[in-house]
Amino acid sequence: MNKLNKMLWRDIRKSWGQFVAAAVVVFVGITIFAAIYSSYLNLKNSLEYYYREYNFLDYYAEARNITPEAIKKIKALEGVKEAIGRISIDVGADMGAEKKAVVRLISLPADTHPSVNDVYLLSGDYFSSTGKKKCLVTQKFAEYYNIKKGDKLKLIINNNLNEFEIQGLVASPEYIYAIRSGISAFPSPGDFGIVYIKDEAFQTLLGYRNIFNEIHVVLEEVDKPQHIFNKIEDILKPYGFIKGIERKDQLSNYTVAEEIKQLESFAFMFPALFLFVATMMIYIIQKRLINYQRTLIGTIKALGYSNKSIFWHYIKYSVLVTLAGSLPGVIAGIYLSKGITMEYNKIFSIPLLYHRIYGEVFFVGILFSMVFCVMAGIQATRGILSIQPAQAMRPEIPKVGKKIALEHIKPLWARLSFGWKVSIRNVFRNRQRALLTFLGTVLTIMFLLVSMFFMDCVDYIFKFHFFEFQKQDYKVVFNRPVAYEDVVELQRIKGIKEVEPILEVPVEMKNGWHKKETVLVGITEENSLYRLRDEELNPVQVPTKGMLVAEALAQQLSVKKGDKLTLKFFLGNIEEKEVQVAGFVKQYAGFMCYMNLKELGVLLEEGKFGTGALIKVEKGAATSVEKELYDIPGVESIESRNEAYHALQEMMAFMYIFIFLLLIFGIIMGVAIIFNTTLINIMERRRELASLRVMGYTIKEIEKTIFRENALICIIALIPGIALGKAMSHLFVKQFVNKLFALEVVIFPRTYLITLVCVLVFVFLAQWASRRNIKSLDMIEVLKNREG
Amino acid sequence: MTDEEVFKLQHVSKEYKMGQVSVRALQSITCNIEDGEMVVILGPSGSGKSTLLNIMGGMDTPTHGQVYFQNINISTYSAKELTLYRREKIGFVFQFYNLMPNLTARENIELATELVSNPLDLDEILAKVDLKDRANHFPSQMSGGEQQRVAIARAIAKNPVVLLCDEPTGALDYSTGIKVLTLLQEINREMNKTVVIITHNQPIAQMADRIIKLGSGKIVEIIDNKQPLDPSQIRW
Numbered sequence A: 001m002n003k004l005n006k007m008l009w010r011d012i013r014k015s016w017g018q019f020v021a022a023a024v025v026v027f028v029g030i031t032i033f034a035a036i037y038s039s040y041l042n043l044k045n046s047l048e049y050y051y052r053e054y055n056f057l058d059y060y061a062e063a064r065n066i067t068p069e070a071i072k073k074i075k076a077l078e079g080v081k082e083a084i085g086r087i088s089i090d091v092g093a094d095m096g097a098e099k100k101a102v103v104r105l106i107s108l109p110a111d112t113h114p115s116v117n118d119v120y121l122l123s124g125d126y127f128s129s130t131g132k133k134k135c136l137v138t139q140k141f142a143e144y145y146n147i148k149k150g151d152k153l154k155l156i157i158n159n160n161l162n163e164f165e166i167q168g169l170v171a172s173p174e175y176i177y178a179i180r181s182g183i184s185a186f187p188s189p190g191d192f193g194i195v196y197i198k199d200e201a202f203q204t205l206l207g208y209r210n211i212f213n214e215i216h217v218v219l220e221e222v223d224k225p226q227h228i229f230n231k232i233e234d235i236l237k238p239y240g241f242i243k244g245i246e247r248k249d250q251l252s253n254y255t256v257a258e259e260i261k262q263l264e265s266f267a268f269m270f271p272a273l274f275l276f277v278a279t280m281m282i283y284i285i286q287k288r289l290i291n292y293q294r295t296l297i298g299t300i301k302a303l304g305y306s307n308k309s310i311f312w313h314y315i316k317y318s319v320l321v322t323l324a325g326s327l328p329g330v331i332a333g334i335y336l337s338k339g340i341t342m343e344y345n346k347i348f349s350i351p352l353l354y355h356r357i358y359g360e361v362f363f364v365g366i367l368f369s370m371v372f373c374v375m376a377g378i379q380a381t382r383g384i385l386s387i388q389p390a391q392a393m394r395p396e397i398p399k400v401g402k403k404i405a406l407e408h409i410k411p412l413w414a415r416l417s418f419g420w421k422v423s424i425r426n427v428f429r430n431r432q433r434a435l436l437t438f439l440g441t442v443l444t445i446m447f448l449l450v451s452m453f454f455m456d457c458v459d460y461i462f463k464f465h466f467f468e469f470q471k472q473d474y475k476v477v478f479n480r481p482v483a484y485e486d487v488v489e490l491q492r493i494k495g496i497k498e499v500e501p502i503l504e505v506p507v508e509m510k511n512g513w514h515k516k517e518t519v520l521v522g523i524t525e526e527n528s529l530y531r532l533r534d535e536e537l538n539p540v541q542v543p544t545k546g547m548l549v550a551e552a553l554a555q556q557l558s559v560k561k562g563d564k565l566t567l568k569f570f571l572g573n574i575e576e577k578e579v580q581v582a583g584f585v586k587q588y589a590g591f592m593c594y595m596n597l598k599e600l601g602v603l604l605e606e607g608k609f610g611t612g613a614l615i616k617v618e619k620g621a622a623t624s625v626e627k628e629l630y631d632i633p634g635v636e637s638i639e640s641r642n643e644a645y646h647a648l649q650e651m652m653a654f655m656y657i658f659i660f661l662l663l664i665f666g667i668i669m670g671v672a673i674i675f676n677t678t679l680i681n682i683m684e685r686r687r688e689l690a691s692l693r694v695m696g697y698t699i700k701e702i703e704k705t706i707f708r709e710n711a712l713i714c715i716i717a718l719i720p721g722i723a724l725g726k727a728m729s730h731l732f733v734k735q736f737v738n739k740l741f742a743l744e745v746v747i748f749p750r751t752y753l754i755t756l757v758c759v760l761v762f763v764f765l766a767q768w769a770s771r772r773n774i775k776s777l778d779m780i781e782v783l784k785n786r787e788g
Numbered sequence B: 001m002t003d004e005e006v007f008k009l010q011h012v013s014k015e016y017k018m019g020q021v022s023v024r025a026l027q028s029i030t031c032n033i034e035d036g037e038m039v040v041i042l043g044p045s046g047s048g049k050s051t052l053l054n055i056m057g058g059m060d061t062p063t064h065g066q067v068y069f070q071n072i073n074i075s076t077y078s079a080k081e082l083t084l085y086r087r088e089k090i091g092f093v094f095q096f097y098n099l100m101p102n103l104t105a106r107e108n109i110e111l112a113t114e115l116v117s118n119p120l121d122l123d124e125i126l127a128k129v130d131l132k133d134r135a136n137h138f139p140s141q142m143s144g145g146e147q148q149r150v151a152i153a154r155a156i157a158k159n160p161v162v163l164l165c166d167e168p169t170g171a172l173d174y175s176t177g178i179k180v181l182t183l184l185q186e187i188n189r190e191m192n193k194t195v196v197i198i199t200h201n202q203p204i205a206q207m208a209d210r211i212i213k214l215g216s217g218k219i220v221e222i223i224d225n226k227q228p229l230d231p232s233q234i235r236w
Ligand SMILES: Nc1ncnc2c1ncn2[C@@H]1O[C@H](COP(=O)(O)OP(=O)(O)OP(=O)(O)O)[C@@H](O)[C@H]1O
Pocket: A391, B016, B017, B018, B023, B024, B025, B043, B044, B045, B046, B047, B048, B049, B050, B051, B052, B200
């Protein structure tokens, strides 16, 4: 080994604590990076592969009566590779055990798999032409209700009960994330399932005769497919065209794509925080080292070493730190990503999900860390070039001890103990050293806050949705509209405390070229089970005229209070109507609109009626009420608020694991930063500390001085740390807001408290870890050796 | 100008500017140093000794005047050329040894020898400075005199043309100092190296072939010493 390298190696060994601390921060950052980035690649590539293999749609349209000729015409269009017609309707399903749910019934051809949106068989067989009354069910849904192949599924179609035998469990690229509509706030797997039955069974059941209500299309590879979609829609006009949806707007795909997008940005955002810290650490370590070795650098220059080789000698340190952190980081991250990737199948249903090792993760990970850390090294080392060899050999002018500002505040200063005076002076006189501890602490606080705010946020929003906004125990939905009085009749069931009819109507809201599908909910003026709140969270009631619009929806439609929205109804032959926006309501997911139930009836050119009811039950009456409701034939589904909440909590376990990991990493980083600064502090002051020891100070007293300094700086760092943490949280929230979700930065007071306690614990830990260094301070050696 | 001359300085001046004030560390120094000579530069503190030595050694450049080394003008050298010049021609010895605390005695010497293509034999040098058994010790494990001997070994190991020593005995006690000076004389006599020693310690000048006396940045006097003393005969 050449001698410069040997020196470097021994420098690292001598202060390996520093080296390791900085490398650990890089390691953590790159582990997170590789874990998320590799998961991102896994998810993205598996998805593409799944879509390709199972011919996921590029476009689909709904129309009232699509004939085989129409499909033939569309298939003949240039650029269209495959087109299939199918029937799809939502029906009620009796899930047994007194549960009812809504399922989407979809037709499939017998014998041959469909050429668009093929199903993946997880168990059982595909339809043959012989079997009767057989169905395939999506696996997530079946798992939720614990139903298996061979079980019977009772579906309520056109008011008739139909039993189908489950002949297999499937997954579909169309329902990787199965939600019924974009306004389903926080769906759980039990809310909505997909049931496939044979074409012919469907035709006979509903009396359809070679008529479809959906067409699904796969395109050839074309650049700008928009004109093809336009052509399809033109063809469908005479067949009662309702709407056309592209792949990117298809609900399941949109949700998954958003998740993938978030993953990609998180893959860089979180690690960037760590690398920023590592950069600071490396910069400061290097800068200190160089100041400290000034004379040595001069001597090496005198010996005839070139600037370039000395520069490179110091840069190597940062390169080594980076490699020591990023290489194992990439490996650990890839290892972690396997678990993370597979965890996604708890929420999504991607049977072809695979984990792979990508060279890209190595490459990007190491480059990513190098760019950050080596820049820091270069920045810190640049000064070497300008060190005049002759100059370096002269001792630096010692700093004069000036009075610090605080000393002028006599009454306060006089009251401090001698130890505190020394500590405070040290902090303010050695600004650069203090700045390092300060920055480290600020970043640690920021990181702790950012990781914990996610939990607070989610907690707050769930509580808001399930406990502040909703007060009912059950929501029942009828399979057809019911007269108002008949809904109120439910009151008669024993154990029901309150019944409030609701009228839910799917609509398309239009404002100029802005368009949004949502649900207009009619509620009674004396409603107390939906507690609507305005933007300032004050309770509001639906007005007699006009409607209340979810805040986020209003933003997407860009409407103000008093504006009019055009409503297009999907049911019957009702004309488009204009309704005024009377106000906004706060909603974090499931963006809907609310108006007076009676008014809505009028708008729909009908009387007073409902499509469901909100129900509050007496204490202890839940099971009996559930059973009674279940037995009412007209009830299509019963949603229990509690069950939904708990199902959701279970699904969120995934997120909690992620946050927990982040928190662990944040803690490692916090300890590393504070440990490192404490070490530097001790290293730098070896002479001073050794002199103190010579004078007769005990190790305890010396430790106390250092601890006081660190604690002081941590307290000063608290405010900027919190401010930075909040700012960062806002940045992260931005990543989450999309068509389906609104988020807000919510940080509970307890989070601040936890942060504070953590930071103090870190100071203690760092102090404890660096004890050895204070103890092993060899007074004689330190004082004898000029170069330390 | 003869081939004998290693250094030829013509009207060398050095000014340090510090804001408004400027310090004239050297003022028009003109002198020669011949090949194989033992020269002592003598002067009180602040007289410009180190400045002069640094300029000769390519560590610093003069503000005015020319410095010729073996008839080549080095005062116009670029930083890169000066690095090469230091590497190949010069060996430095400093008052505070400036050894790498991380490297053993042997490694400190290797730090220098790795730079050049024809270094002296390491073991021979270690024997010369009488540190064979200390080769694997770190500077902190050695006394000042031993450290200075390592520093001298490091300077000479590159096989330079000149050895420039800035107060080599400044931090040493009398008997250790004498030992170091004896070693320098041996290097001068046996290895035929030009040696320049800086000191403010008058008696040391007696071992020189020539004494250059500096005062306030100027040459006060140049003395030829016909009978240089053996260091062991010097007393202070
Ligand atoms: N970098 C500098 N900036 C300003 N003045 C300087 C600088 N280097 C040297 N000087 C000044 O130049 C003059 C000569 O300094 P030099 O170090 O050469 O003296 P010296 O004879 O070696 O003294 P000593 O015996 O104390 O080492 C002194 O007045 C010194 O203050």
